[in-house]
Amino acid sequence: MKEYVKMTAGELKAEKNELSKIFGEYKNKNLKLDMSRGKPGADQLDISEGILKAVSSNGEAFAGSTDTRNYGGIDGLPDMKKLFSELLEVSPDEIIVGGNSSLNMMFDTVSRAMTHGIMGNTPWSKLPKVKFLCPVPGYDRHFGICQSFGIEMINVPMKNDGPDMDMVEKLVSGDEAVKGIWCVPKYSNPQGITYGDETVRRFARLKAAARDFRIFWDNAYFVHDLTDTPDRLLNILSECRAAGNSDICYIFASTSKITYPGGGVAAMAASVANINAAKEIIKYQTIGPDKINQLRHVRYFKNAEGVRAHMKKHARFIKPKFDTILNALETQVKPLGIAQWVAPNGGYFISLEVMPGCASAVHALLSELGVTMTNAGATYPYGKDPFDSNLRIAPTYLSEDELKTAVDMLCLCVRLAAVNKLLEGE
Numbered sequence: 493m494k495e496y497v498k499m500t501a502g503e504l505k506a507e508k509n510e511l512s513k514i515f516g517e518y519k520n521k522n523l524k525l526d527m528s529r530g531k532p533g534a535d536q537l538d539i540s541e542g543i544l545k546a547v548s549s550n551g552e553a554f555a556g557s558t559d560t561r562n563y564g565g566i567d568g569l570p571d572m573k574k575l576f577s578e579l580l581e582v583s584p585d586e587i588i589v590g591g592n593s594s595l596n597m598m599f600d601t602v603s604r605a606m607t608h609g610i611m612g613n614t615p616w617s618k619l620p621k622v623k624f625l626c627p628v629p630g631y632d633r634h635f636g637i638c639q640s641f642g643i644e645m646i647n648v649p650m651k652n653d654g655p656d657m658d659m660v661e662k663l664v665s666g667d668e669a670v671k672g673i674w675c676v677p678k679y680s681n682p683q684g685i686t687y688g689d690e691t692v693r694r695f696a697r698l699k700a701a702a703r704d705f706r707i708f709w710d711n712a713y714f715v716h717d718l719t720d721t722p723d724r725l726l727n728i729l730s731e732c733r734a735a736g737n738s739d740i741c742y743i744f745a746s747t748s749k750i751t752y753p754g755g756g757v758a759a760m761a762a763s764v765a766n767i768n769a770a771k772e773i774i775k776y777q778t779i780g781p782d783k784i785n786q787l788r789h790v791r792y793f794k795n796a797e798g799v800r801a802h803m804k805k806h807a808r809f810i811k812p813k814f815d816t817i818l819n820a821l822e823t824q825v826k827p828l829g830i831a832q833w834v835a836p837n838g839g840y841f842i843s844l845e846v847m848p849g850c851a852s853a854v855h856a857l858l859s860e861l862g863v864t865m866t867n868a869g870a871t872y873p874y875g876k877d878p879f880d881s882n883l884r885i886a887p888t889y890l891s892e893d894e895l896k897t898a899v900d901m902l903c904l905c906v907r908l909a910a911v912n913k914l915l916e917g918e
């Protein structure tokens with residue numbers, strides 16, 4: 493295989509003819525495959541079935557003296573707080589356990605800042621401008637939250653050990669309108685990058701111009717390792733405390749991809765001052781979360797070790813799927829010099845950088861073949877990838893066989909789009 497940029501126009505045309513023939517054959521198959529969202533496969537959901545049986549009859553719904561069927565406990569069942577505190581390495585009084593969705597807790601946290609302000613500061617909705625830094629490529633739903641509140645988003649490029657910290661420090665210290673930054677610090681969505689120790693420490697030491705600036709540390713993939721040599725992430729809250737900056741971060745996590753995305757448990761962790769400030773408002777919002785589901789989770793897992801053992805079972809389903817994608821890219825695309833990616837040690841995604849100006853074309857070609865991918869551009873604020881080069885691959889939801897077909901089609905479309913691009917210049 494020869495690199496595409498080294499091919500003559502004649503060679504590119506011959507390649508295009510060959511690829512178009514295969515494209516036509518796939519098209520005739522009328523397939524429908526969804527590689528868009530990072531959802532666990534049905535086989536993964538089945539391994540948590542024991543959860544559904546963990547609380548069944550009256551007397552079993554008690555957690556100590558608490559009847560979980562009743563109202564109360566706005567910050568969650570003490571045993572569930574303890575479980576999250578072991579997993580996140582913070583103390584139970586630094587945690588609020590919520591409903592099933594951490595995204596919901598993130599939205600509510602921004603919403604409270606908008607309407608009530610953070611710890612006595614002016615509500616963001618009363619300010620002329622609020623800005624968030626958005627490491628890119630990133631998680632589309634974070635950007636969606638900002639967009640829904642009219643918060644201006646500023647792209648910050650990701651490096652291989654986290655966001656460009658020179659840029660973060662400059663913007664955070666120099667502009668009072670910068671109130672937040674979205675971070676997925678372990679196995680980031682979509683690149684699978686884990687922030688390095690120095691990056692975490694620089695976050696902890698940030699000197700923000702705004703007193704109500706907060707790091708939104710979305711640790712969605714905190715236990716989602718795929719290998720026996722997992723990435724290690726420093727504890728941001730301890731680092732912030734050590735830097736005399738304890739109030740600067742909110743941490744979020746959930747069991748969505750541990751048990752059920754539709755029936756998991758979410759948590760938020762932060763300094764006691766931040767937690768108390770949040771509870772002061774949450775108490776008007778709810779008389780308590782779903783403690784029965786929390787009790788189920790506590791009974792099923794028992795402790796952090798139980799969760800880690802469970803995650804090994806998930807890895808047995810997910811790892812081969814990641815390998816299928818990576819092997820196909822390695823053999824079908826790499827020698828052509830038209831795309832880049834990293835092989836992550838965990839998380840739910842592989843981020844593919846195709847030739848600049850080609851991501852939308854790859855997406856459109858795949859749609860023609862019946863393969864759904866997250867829209868090109870979705871990994872950037874406002875859906876605008878300035879290079880039109882990033883695509884997010886979600887390997888988990890399809891069966892192994894479907895995935896093999898889907899990734900072959902992906903490789904084909906990456907090649908076809910690159911050939912078309914190069915021929916444009918001829």
Ligand SMILES: Cc1ncc(COP(=O)(O)O)c(C=O)c1O
Pocket residue numbers: 530592593594595596631676681710712745746747748753758
């Ligand atoms: C980075 C990140 N945060 C949050 C979520 C959603 O979390 P939850 O199900 O707890 O709302 C996802 C889901 O894909 C995600 O990738």
